[in-house]
Amino acid sequence: MAPTPLRTTVIGSYPFPGWLEFACQHLAEFGPDDLTELIDDAVAVAVRDQLAAGLDVITDGEQTRLDFNLSFYGFLEGVELESKPPRRFGPPAHDQRGKHKVTGELRAPRGLGTVVDFRRLQRLAPAPGPILKASVPGPYTLSGRLLPNPRYPDRWALTEALLPLVRDELVALVEAGCREITVDEPSMSCYAHREDPRRFVALFNRTVEPVVGRCRLSTHLCFGNYKGRAVGPRRYAPMFPAFLDFHVDEIHLEMASREFAELELIGEIARRKAVAVGIIDVKSYYVETVADVASRVRACLRHAPADRLALAPDCGLSQTARWAARAKLTNLVAGVREVRATL
Numbered sequence: 001m002a003p004t005p006l007r008t009t010v011i012g013s014y015p016f017p018g019w020l021e022f023a024c025q026h027l028a029e030f031g032p033d034d035l036t037e038l039i040d041d042a043v044a045v046a047v048r049d050q051l052a053a054g055l056d057v058i059t060d061g062e063q064t065r066l067d068f069n070l071s072f073y074g075f076l077e078g079v080e081l082e083s084k085p086p087r088r089f090g091p092p093a094h095d096q097r098g099k100h101k102v103t104g105e106l107r108a109p110r111g112l113g114t115v116v117d118f119r120r121l122q123r124l125a126p127a128p129g130p131i132l133k134a135s136v137p138g139p140y141t142l143s144g145r146l147l148p149n150p151r152y153p154d155r156w157a158l159t160e161a162l163l164p165l166v167r168d169e170l171v172a173l174v175e176a177g178c179r180e181i182t183v184d185e186p187s188m189s190c191y192a193h194r195e196d197p198r199r200f201v202a203l204f205n206r207t208v209e210p211v212v213g214r215c216r217l218s219t220h221l222c223f224g225n226y227k228g229r230a231v232g233p234r235r236y237a238p239m240f241p242a243f244l245d246f247h248v249d250e251i252h253l254e255m256a257s258r259e260f261a262e263l264e265l266i267g268e269i270a271r272r273k274a275v276a277v278g279i280i281d282v283k284s285y286y287v288e289t290v291a292d293v294a295s296r297v298r299a300c301l302r303h304a305p306a307d308r309l310a311l312a313p314d315c316g317l318s319q320t321a322r323w324a325a326r327a328k329l330t331n332l333v334a335g336v337r338e339v340r341a342t343l
Contacts (some may be wrong), residue, residue, distance in 0.1 A: 006340045010317070015061075020063065085097055094229065135316075139163040140185055167208075193232065218250035225283065235262070248273065
């Protein structure tokens with residue numbers, strides 16, 4: 001099947017409905033059947049909003065990824081979860097995310113939960129319908145919230161311990177019928193300026209090796225978006241050309257929030273693989289108009305061909321209010337369709 005020209009996609013996350021955030025503060029009051037209903041309803045809302053926008057690719061909105069028993073770290077054995085970060089007041093920043101103590105061998109005997117999430121998405125999404133995508137954080141990004149100890153003396157050792165757990169999860173997703181997966185490694189792009197990018201490439205490729213060619217693989221390179229804040233120097237130059245050797249079908253870049261700096265890079269990527277360009281700024285409450293989107297798509301087409309180009313928000317939408325996320329996705333699709341009709 002020929003690729004959809006200028007396909008519209010998302011990274012993974014979608015804002016929680018207000019009632020879900022409220023419920024998360026009172027999870028202990030819910031029974032298991034209540035929680036199942038709660039999660040189904042939240043995913044149904046995320047799916048409905050994405051369908052209404054008209055996206056070519058949707059996710060479950062990562063509605064189960066809470067900082068409680070449903071988080072990725074909650075699936076790990078050998079971890080003591082930190083519920084209170086060291087800095088709790090003042091302007092929001094990444095140091096307000098707690099780090100977890102490692103107390104034993106890192107294991108995930110139940111997997112990381114994404115297969116259950118994907119099967120729920122299959123059940124709740126229409127068939128036939130848009131492409132269903134799962135998003136899984138890579139081992140280097142996951143290692144960032146864990147504290148080294150004598151057994152795992154640094155972040156690299158933690159990453160090596162997590163790598164087979166993520167790799168097994170990717171295999172399980174493919175075997176569950178998932179045909180599109182984003183391996184989300186924003187920490188690699190945040191810290192490529194101070195680490196050897198070729199080491200990142202080798203780690204990434206070992207992680208995805210068993211599923212290469214078995215699904216459409218992508219990765220998302222951004223500079224952090226916790227509370228709408230970046231954490232790394234916002235330049236792609238330190239990553240390339242090394243990151244062109246990622247074993248993926250598509251590389252996603254954050255562009256809108258950076259006023260499309262380094263846009264010419266998408267041409268270099270498109271010679272090797274598909275490129276997804278963030279043309280919607282999830283850090284801004286300016287809602288891009290249809291005309292804005294169409295103009296940005298045309299700018300991208302000056303560097304990359306339509307059949308190698310996808311359009312998306314810069315990052316996941318979890319840090320963007322739902323009213324803005326809905327409006328931004330709707331205008332994203334409308335603007336892309338306007339240009340697609342002229343091809």
